[in-house]
Amino acid sequence: MKRIQWFPGHMTKAMRMMQENVPACDGLIYVLDARCPAASFNEKLLKISGAKPVLYILNKSDLADNKADSLLNIIGGNKGNAVKINAANASSRKTILRALDKLVEEKREKNLQKGYNKVFRFMVVGVPNTGKSTVINLLAGSKRTVTGDKAGVTRGKQWIRLENFELLDTPGTMPPSFDNQKLALHLAFVGSINDDILDLDDIAIALLEELSEKYPERLEERYGMCGGTPLEMLEAVAKRRGLILRGGEYDYERAIRAVLDDFRKGRLGAVTLDTVEDVRGLKF
Ligand SMILES: Nc1nc2c(ncn2[C@@H]2O[C@H](COP(=O)(O)OP(=O)(O)O)[C@@H](O)[C@H]2O)c(=O)[nH]1
Ligand SMILES: [Mg+2]
Known part of the structure; x- marks a missing residue:
């Protein structure tokens, strides 16, 4: 079989855009596919963010079966900074916002003690098609970003304002090469x-x-x-x-x-492709 390799020029550009915006961000929302959270994890994206907090969203849970739960637990680890959702379902909005609040809770309290309440900015990252734009639409409560089911639909850059957060949608990027x-x-x-x-x-x-x-x-x-x-x-x-x-x-x-x-389209039922071993091999 031909080796899979996909890192077109627009992804180099996207990586640069993300790198430039890291200083303005308080953290990352990392959208993974619940069917294959190890495969859809690009370590490079984590590296550019430095030590900023990350919320992992295992999206498309409607297409994954309950094997994804063990993957979720490993990814969240002690920090518990991972949630499994279906962005097409309105109830997921609360799940994400609650997890985000938890992530910035300490910092926010410190800020409040100093007398101000700042809006926390998160960059929404992930490989193409994991549902980044759909997650943002869900959180923003209206169709503000373009979604599509073709790999590589999101282009450009736009901040989206929520009540307590600001989100930056980003184009999907792949690892420069797949070792696995x-x-x-x-x-x-x-x-x-x-x-x-x-x-x-x-x-x-x-x-x-x-x-x-x-x-x-x-x-x-x-x-x-x-x-x-x-x-x-x-x-x-x-x-x-x-x-x-x-x-x-x-x-x-x-x-x-x-x-x-x-x-x-899920017509073969809910399927989880990645295994516990696949997830354990990575540094979330
Ligand atoms: N079944 C299902 N489809 C989803 C979910 N979230 C997003 N999608 C679909 O996945 C496709 C890609 O979504 P999009 O938000 O454009 O992904 P992006 O490339 O990461 O921004 C679209 O067709 C969405 O409707 C989900 O939770 N479940
Ligand atoms: Mg998009």
Whole structure:
């Protein structure tokens, strides 16, 4: 399989923009994908922020199963600076605001003792498509930033004012290279890497193989198959979905798209891809 590598020029620019804005920030809101919080963690983003406080948001919890809870606990660790939410759900607003308040509580009290109450500024970071803009929209209470389901939709820079906080949306950035290609694959599965630079046949097959191992019953349920050679698996998908070309041949191209689409839209059920070991290997 071709090595996954995606660090286009606009990400270098985005990293620079973030670096320039760090001094103006009190902390980071780091939006991860609850299905793959290790894969969607870019250590470089943490490095640019220095020692400022971080709130980890494991978003898209509706698409992850309860295995994500153990990942959440490891990431939050003793500090408990991690929450699992679904940004599409209004009740998540409170969860995030409460966690943010907790994060700045001490500092705010100190400020109040000195006689002032400043607005705390957070930069919202993460790899593409984890839901940064959606989280900001949820917190701001109105559609103020552009959201999209294509990797790399957010451009430019804008501060968004809430009652007690100010947020800066940022464009998604990848690590300059992936040491762990297995984790890079997870990012490809969830749509955080631009599909245009991927060999989607390899990606779809890798996804079917991983799901055959971790969630065999889901494949049985949706496609009436589990495991087998790549060709057999794609054939089963095409057959079940009625993806047949004129002339009676299976439409592999559409079967590949169907697998990725089914997974990304949650039609294969809630799935957690990263494991406890994956998360333990990183410095959150
Ligand atoms: N199912 C689900 N979809 C979400 C959630 N949060 C965001 N999305 C979708 O994920 C896609 C990317 O969101 P966006 O906010 O643009 O991500 P960004 O690139 O990190 O700013 C959009 O289609 C959102 O509607 C969530 O919690 N659950
Ligand atoms: Mg965005």
